[in-house]
Amino acid sequence: MTAELLWRTREPAPSYDAVVVGSGGHGLATAYYLARDHGITNVAVLERGWLAGGNMARNTQIIRSNYLWEASAGIYEHALGLWEDLENDLGRDVEFSQRGVLNLAHTTHDVRESVRRVNANRLNGIDAEWLSPEEVKKLVPIINISPELRYPVMGATYQPRAGIADHDEVAWAYAAAADRLGVHLIEGCEVTGFQRSGDTITGVHTSRGPISTGKVALCAAGHTSVLLDTLGLRLPLQSHPLQALVTQLLEPVIDTVVMSNTVHVYVSQVEKGELVLGAGIDSYNGYGRRGSFSTIEHEIAAAIALYPVFAHAHLLRTWAGVVDVAPDASPIIGLTPFNGLYVNCGWGTGGYKATPGAGHVFADTVANDRPHPLAEPYALERFTTGALIDEHGAAAVAH
Amino acid sequence: MLLIPCPWCGPRDEAEFGYGGQARVAYPEDPWALDDAAWAEYLFVRDNPEGWFAERWFHRAGCRRWCDVMRDTATNRIAGSGPTGAELPEVTR
16 A cells, blocks of 8 residues: 655745745645635645645644734734634644643733733733632642742633644645645745846745746745745744744543643643643744753743743753844745745744644735735735834833 | 853853844844834744754853854754854854
């Protein structure tokens, strides 16, 4: 019996209607929605490494939409709505599990910010609740809610519809669905620059030769800024390592996702038993896919204070993804000063959870050559007009 | 873990330092002459290279002075450091 491949291996054609740069979750989703919703099926997704082997392979799988500002609530809730129908839509299991996400509050400031965010979420039609420490303990029996802790649990926000999904399965499901619609997924093909005629982009240079196209959609995270440097277009982006780790397989001890910004650790337990723990970003710029031990030390110290039972767990491996952070901790989606060139980047720590929503609104933006209504606030121009969407400190995770 | 060569204290653990981003971003000489785009460039846009990067570190748990460091953002190799504004080693890959 021959295993059925999820997508076909393609040679790059000399020309496409649209080229997507980067085959992470966002690139694959963008190509899928270009084909499904806009009838643009003559599309190539160009990937310098292997499919979904970059940051898509290096996140902690958390999905939620409990952001503060209206623009953020709009796009992340749009994504969550798509997540809720994703398995049906793509025809594959992605282990989507709406187990709920708690964001802990550890200071009186945290409490005020969190309650404000719960109210903002509700006004935006997003499910959100404020829980007391005792209510947190009911949902997470292993948590330490002793007031003796240096950063005691003073309550938590709770989004029941939030959860996790398997990142690899998500990428493969999008890849298979895009391939079925005729999209070419081309791995080992690095985009090195652009062909242009004046201010119009006419194609890309790649490690496997030139490809002409009328539309180039960049989904390359921090490398988007590296690529755009070749056009003299500077983006307000900084790349940072963001670390995570997993333990050995354990009996089920936690069946929801618990995040904490103040002490900076977040945890969930995947189906087969590993605890997946995430940290904050390393402060310095970096493209290396490993961060500093000091960040891991802080993360583990926080985890053991909150969940003493974790002291028994053995660490299996650590890794880092590279997050591209904009000054207001919000994405940049939209047109550029070049005709036919579109950017989707700056997602920082929010990229994975946004995957379907980002792909959906970005495909619409690329296909129609104008921002999707949900993408409008995320234009590059906001840094000149000053209309920032400041999710720093509001997004329930530090950047 | 980075081992950062403080020009005054010698090689010290990264945990002793605070990060200050790109080095040598000067305050505009004539702020009134800047239009919105130029202000945006000054406030928000920094280099983001995958490779050598001149950056600032503050030795907060040591001599409490700022220094400039030349570091490769892909490999974390450090080519050298100096007081702010000093010449740093020219590096090629």
